[in-house]
Amino acid sequence: MSAIEIHDLHKSFGTTIALDGLDLVVQPGQIAGFLGPNGSGKSTTIRVLLGLLRPDSGTVRLLDGDPWSDAVALHRRLAYVPGDVSLWPNLTGGEAIDLMGRLHGGLDPARRAELLQRFELDPSKKARTYSKGNRQKVALVAALACDAELLVLDEPTSGLDPLMEAVFTEYLREAKAAGQSVLLSSHIMSEVEKVCDTVTIIRSGRAVESGTLADLRHLTRSSVTAVVDGDAGSLATLPGVHDLVTTVDASGTRVAFDVDNDDMSPVLTALGTMGVLTFTANPPSLEELFLRHYGDELAAAGVPEPTASASARAPETNDTGDEAAR
Amino acid sequence: MTTLVERGPAPTAPPARLADELAGTWLLLRFMLRRDRVRLGVWTASVVGLWLYVAVEFTAMYAEPAARAERATLMRTPASVLMTGPGYGLDDYTIGAMCANEMVLWIVICLSVMSILEVVRHTRAEEESSRSELVRAAVVGRHAPAFAAMALVVVANLVIAALSALVLVTVGHLAVFDTVVMVGGSALTVLVFAAVAVVACQLTAHARGASGLAVGVLGLMALVRGAGDMRREHGSALSWASPIAWTQQTRAFVDVRAWPLVLPVVAVVVLVVVAVVLAGHRDFGAGMFADRRGRASAHQALRSPLALAWRQQRTALAWWTLGTVLMWLATGTYVKDVGPVLEDMVAQNPVIGQVIGEKDMTDAYVSLIMLYAALAAVGYGISAVLRARAEEAAGRTEYVLAGPVGRGRWLSAQLVVAGAGAGALMVAEGLALGTGAYLVGAHDPSLGTYALAAVVYLPAVAVVLGVAAALLGWMPRWTGASWAFLVLAFVVGMFGDAFHLPDAVQHVSPLRWVPRVPVEDVSWLPVAGLCVVAAVLFAGAFAGFRRRDIPVV
Numbered sequence: 001m002s003a004i005e006i007h008d009l010h011k012s013f014g015t016t017i018a019l020d021g022l023d024l025v026v027q028p029g030q031i032a033g034f035l036g037p038n039g040s041g042k043s044t045t046i047r048v049l050l051g052l053l054r055p056d057s058g059t060v061r062l063l064d065g066d067p068w069s070d071a072v073a074l075h076r077r078l079a080y081v082p083g084d085v086s087l088w089p090n091l092t093g094g095e096a097i098d099l100m101g102r103l104h105g106g107l108d109p110a111r112r113a114e115l116l117q118r119f120e121l122d123p124s125k126k127a128r129t130y131s132k133g134n135r136q137k138v139a140l141v142a143a144l145a146c147d148a149e150l151l152v153l154d155e156p157t158s159g160l161d162p163l164m165e166a167v168f169t170e171y172l173r174e175a176k177a178a179g180q181s182v183l184l185s186s187h188i189m190s191e192v193e194k195v196c197d198t199v200t201i202i203r204s205g206r207a208v209e210s211g212t213l214a215d216l217r218h219l220t221r222s223s224v225t226a227v228v229d230g231d232a233g234s235l236a237t238l239p240g241v242h243d244l245v246t247t248v249d250a251s252g253t254r255v256a257f258d259v260d261n262d263d264m265s266p267v268l269t270a271l272g273t274m275g276v277l278t279f280t281a282n283p284p285s286l287e288e289l290f291l292r293h294y295g296d297e298l299a300a301a302g303v304p305e306p307t308a309s310a311s312a313r314a315p316e317t318n319d320t321g322d323e324a325a326r
Numbered sequence: 327m328t329t330l331v332e333r334g335p336a337p338t339a340p341p342a343r344l345a346d347e348l349a350g351t352w353l354l355l356r357f358m359l360r361r362d363r364v365r366l367g368v369w370t371a372s373v374v375g376l377w378l379y380v381a382v383e384f385t386a387m388y389a390e391p392a393a394r395a396e397r398a399t400l401m402r403t404p405a406s407v408l409m410t411g412p413g414y415g416l417d418d419y420t421i422g423a424m425c426a427n428e429m430v431l432w433i434v435i436c437l438s439v440m441s442i443l444e445v446v447r448h449t450r451a452e453e454e455s456s457r458s459e460l461v462r463a464a465v466v467g468r469h470a471p472a473f474a475a476m477a478l479v480v481v482a483n484l485v486i487a488a489l490s491a492l493v494l495v496t497v498g499h500l501a502v503f504d505t506v507v508m509v510g511g512s513a514l515t516v517l518v519f520a521a522v523a524v525v526a527c528q529l530t531a532h533a534r535g536a537s538g539l540a541v542g543v544l545g546l547m548a549l550v551r552g553a554g555d556m557r558r559e560h561g562s563a564l565s566w567a568s569p570i571a572w573t574q575q576t577r578a579f580v581d582v583r584a585w586p587l588v589l590p591v592v593a594v595v596v597l598v599v600v601a602v603v604l605a606g607h608r609d610f611g612a613g614m615f616a617d618r619r620g621r622a623s624a625h626q627a628l629r630s631p632l633a634l635a636w637r638q639q640r641t642a643l644a645w646w647t648l649g650t651v652l653m654w655l656a657t658g659t660y661v662k663d664v665g666p667v668l669e670d671m672v673a674q675n676p677v678i679g680q681v682i683g684e685k686d687m688t689d690a691y692v693s694l695i696m697l698y699a700a701l702a703a704v705g706y707g708i709s710a711v712l713r714a715r716a717e718e719a720a721g722r723t724e725y726v727l728a729g730p731v732g733r734g735r736w737l738s739a740q741l742v743v744a745g746a747g748a749g750a751l752m753v754a755e756g757l758a759l760g761t762g763a764y765l766v767g768a769h770d771p772s773l774g775t776y777a778l779a780a781v782v783y784l785p786a787v788a789v790v791l792g793v794a795a796a797l798l799g800w801m802p803r804w805t806g807a808s809w810a811f812l813v814l815a816f817v818v819g820m821f822g823d824a825f826h827l828p829d830a831v832q833h834v835s836p837l838r839w840v841p842r843v844p845v846e847d848v849s850w851l852p853v854a855g856l857c858v859v860a861a862v863l864f865a866g867a868f869a870g871f872r873r874r875d876i877p878v879v
Contacts, residue, residue, distance in 0.1 A: 013875075050728045052876045072732045080728035086721040088638060091620075098624035099634060103729040124622040128532065139725075152728075 001064050003028045003150050003181035009058035018044040020205035026183055031176050033192035034185040036202035042185040043083055046154050079143035083154035085135040087127035093138040094123030100142040107145040115141040118167050133159035144171055151182045169195055190283050221258045223282045228253050229275030239263050252277055350466035354474035358448050366482050369440045374489045381498030384421045394419040396670050408552040412561040415580040422500045422579030426508050430574055434515050441479040441520035442540040448475040451533035453611055472524050479520045483513040504578040511573030514590035518569040519544050521597035528604035531613035631739035639710055643747045646706045651758040657695055658762020664691045693842040697819045699755035700783040700837055704790045707748030708808045711794040714740035715805040718877045737871045745791055749784050756780025771844045779843035785856035789836035792863025799870025802878045
């Protein structure tokens with residue numbers, strides 16, 4: 001039995017096709033990353049899984065039930081964190097957490113207190129005064145405090161600072177150790193890499209890659225730029241080095257290339273012999289990965305190749321909750 | 327618990343130049359006008375339309391001096407004074423004096439609410455949503471948004487005053503100077519409350535708090551004016567404490583004087599200076615009062631969608647109940663005097679008889695007020711059902727439904743609170759009207775009759791809520807169209823017979839089918855019919871809500 005099993009799922013809104021034959025499987029006890037750029041259909045998929053949207057066609061199984069017709073029974077066994085958490089403006093964070101917990105049949109007060117402390121959340125402030133990050137913490141505390149078989153998390157870290165992200169990652173590992181299954185949607189590759197057992201990459205409503213992290217190793221390259229004293233020509237012959245660009249100027253030889261993470265060691269050794277003046281290595285952003293994999297397709301469609309500097313790694317902040325909450 | 331926040335910038339900060347503080351005001355004003363062109367257009371049309379209606383109605387109904395004298399008699403009762411003005415010109419109650427005495431209070435309240443909402447919307451609400459962070463980061467001075475918002479309400483009120491004066495002079499044939507003093511004075515008084523809103527925006531950190539504070543001041547000033555005028559004809563010293571009196575004391579169309587209008591001008595200047603000083607002592611996004619803290623954990627009772635819906639709506643229901651109960655209580659005190667007065671008026675002018683109906687005048691008056699009460703209950707009910715739609719649009723419905731909560735359970739929680747609230751409001755309104763009558767010794771009709779007259783409206787109220795619910799279930803984007811039903815019910819109820827509207831139109835209004843107790847006896851067939859229609863609509867609403875996508879935005 002799989003925790004989640006989606007096959008050939010289609011969903012459109014009017015003329016907009018949101019999901020176009022999606023496949024997604026989450027095995028029980030695993031953390032599954034669900035990766036894709038904005039507007040690729042992640043939230044639509046999650047809403048179908050929650051029985052909020054009715055699929056046009058395809059099969060969807062959730063904890064061995066039908067998400068549409070068995071919604072209430074299934075929801076007793078799962079906890080959800082929305083991508084854009086909107087809370088009741090006149091309730092405090094603590095009240096919202098208790099309400100959600102009680103709807104689930106009660107939560108453990110000790111666990112609640114521990115989560116509040118670890119996430120540094122003040123539960124006595126009215127929700128309308130919370131920032132996006134704090135609203136997200138409220139939803140995370142509510143979800144992690146109840147004893148669910150499955151956690152459905154829609155971009156749960158998009159408003160959190162790095163410290164809180166680390167706390168969150170810790171709790172995810174704890175959840176896995178306790179045997180919970182997790183669906184974690186994100187648009188940040190590095191976040192998924194840290195905790196996930198499997199990854200499904202979605203684009204335009206369709207799964208374009210899926211497998212274990214080892215299967216997808218070819219997607220995890222780092223971008224390296226360095227300025228060296230000596231001759232950098234030998235780099236091109238090393239395995240795992242891609243897209244090498246060399247420019248020579250007064251300050252030295254500037255090299256820029258991508259390298260498969262598994263082949264990093266010999267590359268560093270080689271660089272060491274060249275007299276390194278400056279060195280930076282960045283994990284590739286999801287956008288770069290997509291461009292690398294689908295650049296041909298984009299070029300065919302007349303989309304110009306963007307420069308590497310145009311890729312943004314900042315988390316998205318589609319903060320529309322404020323206005324709607326009023 | 328509210329505490330004063332520590333003062334903002336360090337005292338050594340050099341004072342900014344005024345020109346810098348106001349940079350960008352003109353651009354912001356144009357942007358606000360552009361953003362609110364529809365909203366302000368509707369307000370303008372409504373207020374000018376009201377003046378037009380008044381000019382036509384008063385002229386048609388009160389052509390005879392005897393009819394005007396009857397109305398003047400009615401205006402001398404304390405309850406009338408509370409709800410109109412200081413009573414200048416009652417001895418020779420001309421159309422102009424009627425306008426000045428009876429309309430100015432309501433026009434000022436109406437336009438003040440508009441101006442307060444506009445000011446808060448463009449200053450504190452923008453700041454709270456952090457949109458104005460974006461604006462203020464551009465070449466825009468600290469005080470520019472507040473000054474632009476103030477300029478916006480000045481422009482809006484001037485345009486409304488000019489058009490109102492035009493209508494009154496051309497259609498109502500009123501004296502030009504008196505008309506200008508009346509509508510101009512009203513506009514100046516309105517600007518005082520707009521300036522109060524600017525100050526309120528500096529005090530509280532939240533838009534709702536700021537508009538609540540300013541509207542509260544408006545309500546208090548309306549009461550102060552009423553209390554002052556009830557103490558002595560033509561007002562006492564207490565009246566002058568209220569800006570509303572300042573324009574009423576110009577005695578337009580009786581013995582006009584313009585000097586009281588200096589007072590609102592001075593008040594606006596003082597309030598704006600206070601606001602500027604306060605703004606200089608606070609940080610962006612903060613208020614002078616710190617935020618109140620709430621409970622760290624929820625009350626035992628907050629454990630179901632029903633408890634949540636009640637928690638969301640109880641404040642609004644309390645305010646609606648308080649407002650309508652006070653209004654009908656005051657209206658009820660008329661019941662004793664109204665019968666004979668109305669009978670004389672109908673004898674003078676059959677048009678009035680068509681609006682009221684020509685049976686026992688006391689009963690006719692009670693049933694007419696009960697129709698108003700039903701319209702208020704319908705208005706509350708629609709706004710309550712629309713809260714459910716707002717929950718969905720904000721994404722909170724989705725969040726609750728992702729828990730073990732069925733769609734039917736969520737929707738019934740919302741509709742039960744809306745429906746029970748509207749029903750309770752209707753009954754409370756009926757009893758308030760009856761209690762008001764009892765207090766002044768009018769014991770016929772009995773309190774039980776008032777209760778019955780209110781209760782027979784409940785199925786009709788349920789039908790309108792059913793329409794709103796069905797829209798929510800099947801065409802959620804169109805839920806707001808339920809307001810059209812209220813407008814229809816109002817027009818049919820008020821003017822259906824007088825304007826000879828076709829039956830096909832009149833019968834669409836559910837309120838039309840309700841037996842007019844105490845004028846008519848209760849006939850249970852239409853009541854039962856309305857119950858069936860309501861049941862069908864609610865069943866349809868659930869069927870639609872169970873099968874559609876959520877959220878539809």
